[in-house]
Amino acid sequence: MEKKEILVLEELLGSNKKIAAEIRKKLEEKGILTINLLSSPGSGKTTLLERIAEKLKPDYRMAVIEGDIETERDAERIRAKGIPAWQIITGGACHLEAKMVGKIFPEIPADLDFLFIENVGNLVCPASYDLGERIRCTLLSIPEGDDKPKKYPKAFTTSDCLIITKTDLLPALPFNLEHAQKEALELNPKLSIFTTSALKDAGIDELIEYFIATLLKLRQKNA
Amino acid sequence: MHELSIVASLFEILEEKAKEKKAEKITSVKLKVGALSGVVPEFLETAFNIYKKDTIADEAELKIEEVPLKVKCEKCGAEIIKNDYVFICEKCDSRELKTLAGTELLLEKIELEV
Numbered sequence: 001m002e003k004k005e006i007l008v009l010e011e012l013l014g015s016n017k018k019i020a021a022e023i024r025k026k027l028e029e030k031g032i033l034t035i036n037l038l039s040s041p042g043s044g045k046t047t048l049l050e051r052i053a054e055k056l057k058p059d060y061r062m063a064v065i066e067g068d069i070e071t072e073r074d075a076e077r078i079r080a081k082g083i084p085a086w087q088i089i090t091g092g093a094c095h096l097e098a099k100m101v102g103k104i105f106p107e108i109p110a111d112l113d114f115l116f117i118e119n120v121g122n123l124v125c126p127a128s129y130d131l132g133e134r135i136r137c138t139l140l141s142i143p144e145g146d147d148k149p150k151k152y153p154k155a156f157t158t159s160d161c162l163i164i165t166k167t168d169l170l171p172a173l174p175f176n177l178e179h180a181q182k183e184a185l186e187l188n189p190k191l192s193i194f195t196t197s198a199l200k201d202a203g204i205d206e207l208i209e210y211f212i213a214t215l216l217k218l219r220q221k222n223a
Numbered sequence: 224m225h226e227l228s229i230v231a232s233l234f235e236i237l238e239e240k241a242k243e244k245k246a247e248k249i250t251s252v253k254l255k256v257g258a259l260s261g262v263v264p265e266f267l268e269t270a271f272n273i274y275k276k277d278t279i280a281d282e283a284e285l286k287i288e289e290v291p292l293k294v295k296c297e298k299c300g301a302e303i304i305k306n307d308y309v310f311i312c313e314k315c316d317s318r319e320l321k322t323l324a325g326t327e328l329l330l331e332k333i334e335l336e337v
């Protein structure tokens with residue numbers, strides 16, 4: 001019996017990264033903009049997607065991948081808007097992984113403009129998993145409190161975009177919008193920040209403009 | 224709590240390496256875990272000890288090196304350890320910082336019996 005030490009230097013999430021990179025390449029070649037939505041449970045991801053679906057449907061083609069620990073409910077809510085949706089039931093896992101998206105990949109129509117992925121409600125674990133998205137958005141709702149960016153830094157440092165949701169509740173709750181924005185930008189100076197209320201239809205048009213502008217940039221790069 | 228699924232990925236690599244080297248046992252596993260890796264070292268350790276039973280790393284010891292977030296200012300060149308994750312240079316106030324270390328989640332080395 002002989003003892004040996006071996007230098008490995010392999011990333012533990014290397015295989016997820018590799019699959020994600022393949023997915024990203026294929027989607028972007030088709031000119032599809034993929035957006036991964038992260039947040040705690042109940043921050044308003046599905047409701048926001050319902051509003052976005054209503055607004056995009058006349059002019060753009062979108063589809064949604066829903067990640068949940070249990071139930072088809074969120075996918076059904078999206079389908080009710082006339083939008084194709086797939087439900088990934090993780091059966092306990094607290095995050096989506098690239099290989100789960102890879103399984104759906106063959107069913108994704110090639111002529112899409114936008115593919116949204118609603119991750120499992122959790123502000124910690126999904127941040128470690130690249131799904132092949134072009135844009136990662138973290139949602140933070142007013143009832144969660146303005147101290148969350150510093151408490152859950154990874155979601156904010158790895159995102160391109162922060163959406164502060166349920167702004168209609170600002171008058172009722174002690175949420176300091178400036179403070180939350182300042183702390184988020186300290187973690188990640190490149191964040192694009194939007195404030196929305198799905199209930200009052202506020203700020204969603206600006207968010208959609210950002211998605212459309214990013215889609216155009218992607219297609220210009222392809223052309 | 225995604226530490227268990229990360230440990231599952233770790234064991235995939237361990238099995239592969241053991242096979243490659245025709246090892247009978249893995250006796251030690253050394254990880255590098257960045258402060259911004261998104262995992263909690265204690266949970267990783269618990270998950271590792273649950274997972275290792277009846278595997279080639281049954282008796283392996285897990286060593287975790289915690290790596291702090293280290294950035295470099297692209298303006299003034301200062302290299303700074305950031306425990307507060309504030310991406311602003313303490314020397315010149317620039318927000319153009321490059322991350323040098325602290326986001327990694329790495330299997331650094333292993334010890335085998337062959």
Ligand SMILES: Nc1nc2c(ncn2[C@@H]2O[C@H](COP(=O)(O)OP(=O)(O)O)[C@@H](O)[C@H]2O)c(=O)[nH]1
Nearest residue numbers: 041042043044045046047048121166197198199
């Ligand atoms: N006041 C208010 N409530 C909202 C808003 N958006 C969503 N909600 C409510 O928040 C709850 C959770 O929303 P949902 O979209 O299911 O969150 P998800 O778990 O992130 O998908 C529901 O009761 C929604 O009606 C909003 O803009 N304002």
Ligand SMILES: [Mg+2]
Nearest residue numbers: 045046074118
């Ligand atoms: Mg939902």
Ligand SMILES: [Zn+2]
Nearest residue numbers: 296299312315
């Ligand atoms: Zn500086």
